[in-house]
Amino acid sequence: MLPTAIIVFREVLEAALIVGIVMAASRGAPGRDLWVLGGIVAGVLGALGVAAGAGAISAAAAGIGQELFDATILFAAVGMLGWHNIWMSRHGRDLAAHAVQLGAAVRSGAEPLWALAFAVALAVLREGSEAVLFLYGIALAGQGGAVAMAIGGAVGLALGVTAGTAIYWGLVSIPMRHLFTVTSWLVLLLAAGLASQGAAFLMQADLLPPLGSNLWDTSFLLSDHSLPGRILHTLIGYTAQPAGIQLVFYLATLLIIGGLMRLTAPQDSAARRHSPSPHGRAAE
């Protein structure tokens, strides 16, 4: 039961942290809860489908189907998170400052919540399919009984969701005029970390060169397998022993998304100085 709980927790944790950050980044947007919930449901259904087709995926593309599949999902998530961030760089300050005046209808039509929902779906699908495969394997082997497995799975799920909820409440306690700055940075680092993971899969598939298989090793300080290591892995893409190509993708993602955010940000610095207002867009 305990190993089951730990493994399910681990798989749920990454998805839950992403959902928590996405929820905070879209705080106050009308229809947010439905979009995110839709993303989670689609992700769970997708995870079941992927787990069912795992053998076929693995055998596809001359044995590198798993790697291509994982990399595609990760880069698609990077694209979605980046797209929302770029949109936020243009509108985030208005949202934080003049939310009430802007009008709900305008905002719901403009903010690309679908991009966030899609990113949530992809995160849940990827992590969820591993959890499903693992649980299915235990069920097949008849280890420890169905009840213990169900309890273990439920405990792991609950712990993961708790972590996601905690990061959400931590973020929304930030004053509204700073919230979107913080979430934009978090989403940017999250996207860079996902891109680095995607690069690792392409390297594993032998489609990218490692460019130095271990640039450095900080596992004596913080192991990838410790809880803080895992949390930082999701949040900022921490890896104790990164390959060169991972660093390249990490930095390239930061530069590309960060650069586009800068380019699209409104230029009027006068408005920036006067805009902060205690009223958030959230009428919660």
Add this chain to the structure above:
Amino acid sequence: MYRAVVPALLLIWAVPAYAEEPTVTIILRDHQFVPSEVPVPAGVKVKLIIRNEQATNAEFESTSLHREKIVDPGGEITVFVGPLDPGSYEFFDDFHGETRGHLVTTPDPWTRGPAK
């Protein structure tokens, strides 16, 4: 002379890529890697075949090698690693953390000195 040496050196580099890679098969059985200590040559690309003879899924994973791949029950996967620096590289079954093994490099003609 320089003109001749450089292409020759490049050729030495290129040859291993076209030759058939050394292949090592690792079996997962009763939550053990067999063998659990796997000798592999340093400095060349190595093909690992991991066969899962268990009734449960496994995930072959290694932090130092950056590898992470699910192995179906009764299935097998191919993972290329290297060229490795001399040393020991741990791998494990991510679904059963206590199931662990090591790749240990053996000295190869291009690397001076014994492997750690």
